[in-house]
Amino acid sequence: MKILLSNDDGIHASGLRILYRLLLELGHEIYIVAPHRQHSGSSHSITLSTPLLTHKIYKDKQFYGIAVDGSPADAVKLGIAELYPQAEMVVSGINLGPNVGPSIYYSGTVAAAFEGSVTGKIALAFSLDSFAEQDFECLEAKLRPFMAKIISTCQHPILYNINIPNTPAIHGIWTTRQFQGFYTDQYEKRQNPYGREYYWLKTISFSKEPADKMQPTYHHDVEAIHQGYISMTPLQFDLTNYAHLPNTAQASC
Numbered sequence: 001m002k003i004l005l006s007n008d009d010g011i012h013a014s015g016l017r018i019l020y021r022l023l024l025e026l027g028h029e030i031y032i033v034a035p036h037r038q039h040s041g042s043s044h045s046i047t048l049s050t051p052l053l054t055h056k057i058y059k060d061k062q063f064y065g066i067a068v069d070g071s072p073a074d075a076v077k078l079g080i081a082e083l084y085p086q087a088e089m090v091v092s093g094i095n096l097g098p099n100v101g102p103s104i105y106y107s108g109t110v111a112a113a114f115e116g117s118v119t120g121k122i123a124l125a126f127s128l129d130s131f132a133e134q135d136f137e138c139l140e141a142k143l144r145p146f147m148a149k150i151i152s153t154c155q156h157p158i159l160y161n162i163n164i165p166n167t168p169a170i171h172g173i174w175t176t177r178q179f180q181g182f183y184t185d186q187y188e189k190r191q192n193p194y195g196r197e198y199y200w201l202k203t204i205s206f207s208k209e210p211a212d213k214m215q216p217t218y219h220h221d222v223e224a225i226h227q228g229y230i231s232m233t234p235l236q237f238d239l240t241n242y243a244h245l246p247n248t249a250q251a252s253c
Contacts, residue, residue, distance in 0.1 A: 001151075002029045004079045004087035004116065008039045008072040008095060008108030011057055011065055014136040015094030019126060021140065022147045023091065031087060032057075032065025033079035035072055035108075040097070044111040045071045052078060072112035080119055090116025093126030096133065098163050100221040100231065101179030101206055110161060110235075117159040118237055124154055129225045130166040142170050146230060149173065153232070161233040165225040174229040179220040181206040 003023055007016045011034040023030055036055060053069040066083060068075040076090055092112040099107040109125050116123035128139060143164060150173070154160040161178075164170070184207050187199040206222065224231035 001089055002084070002087050003031070003089045003091055004076065004084055005030050005032045005065070006034045006072060006075045006079065006090070006092050006112045008035065008042060008092070008112060010035055010037050010039070011067040013096070014133065015096060015126070015128065015139075018136065018140045018143070019091060019094055022144060023151075025144075026148055026151065028151075031079065031084040033068060033075045033083055034065060035075050036067040036069050039071050039108045040095075041106050042071045042073075042108040042111070043106050044073050044114065046073050046077065047071060054078075072108035073115050076112045076115035080116065080121070087116075087121065089122040089124070091124045091126070092116075093124075093162075094136075094139070094164065095125075095127035096136075097127065097131045098129040098225060099125065099127040099161060100129075100163050100225065102182045104161060104178060104235070110159070113159050113161075114235075114237060117157060117235075120157045122154060122157055123159045124150070124162055125159065126162045126164065128164045128166060135166050139164070146170060146173060150230070150232065156234075159235045159237070161221070161231075161235050163221055163225050163231040163233075165228045165230065167228040169228070170230060171228045172230070173232055174219050174224040174227075176221045176224045176231045176233045177218045178233055178235070179206065179222040180209045183207070 007013055047070045055067040057064045057067050090113055092109050095109040099110050104110050113123040113125035184205045186202040188202050189199055191197055221231040221233050
């Protein structure tokens with residue numbers, strides 16, 4: 001399969017390199033188009049008022065991929081439209097940090113994959129439940145036994161959000177739903193050397209799920225990775241609240 005590979009941590013990120021090697025081992029043809037630098041939390045932003053510069057990147061004297069001076073969504077949009085339109089699948093990641101529950105809305109990793117799914121391509125977003133770079137060191141070996149199964153399962157033209165547990169061993173794969181709690185925001189107030197106040201976002205925690213949002217048929221993504229399982233959640237781009245369409249329609253003229 002021809003795969004466009006991107007991320008939001010930048011083209012030199014360890015997670016991207018791991019996916020590149022694992023997908024090559026499975027015999028896929030890989031085209032890398034990724035942001036030149038870190039773009040975590042950029043969500044689905046795109047560049048409108050400045051040109052997108054590109055740079056060819058080489059590793060070990062071999063062509064590796066194309067770096068884009070733009071967001072993750074920019075990279076995939078450009079990759080599909082101009083650079084590698086023959087790509088059949090878009091894969092994004094592996095992100096340093098989980099993209100579960102409300103993180104999905106802020107994630108550049110997920111947004112890059114979404115760009116693939118909205119053009120009718122199979123799309124996968126990979127994230128690791130850790131913010132420590134050293135946790136990538138053993139990840140390739142732990143993920144390898146599950147990679148073929150993930151790719152063979154994810155064959156519909158939608159987005160599959162995949163989160164990997166940061167555990168000594170991965171127990172398996174769970175099909176999951178998105179956790180429905182949201183962030184409990186906490187900011188730390190500080191002063192710079194000139195006495196100017198500023199705020200720094202502290203450790204993020206989740207609220208409980210609303211009772212009416214719980215769906216006991218499936219485990220949610222947060223639960224899966226905390227139990228040592230890969231979480232695989234099918235996502236859709238349509239945000240329409242269909243249950244409230246009839247009520248809203250009463251105001252239509």
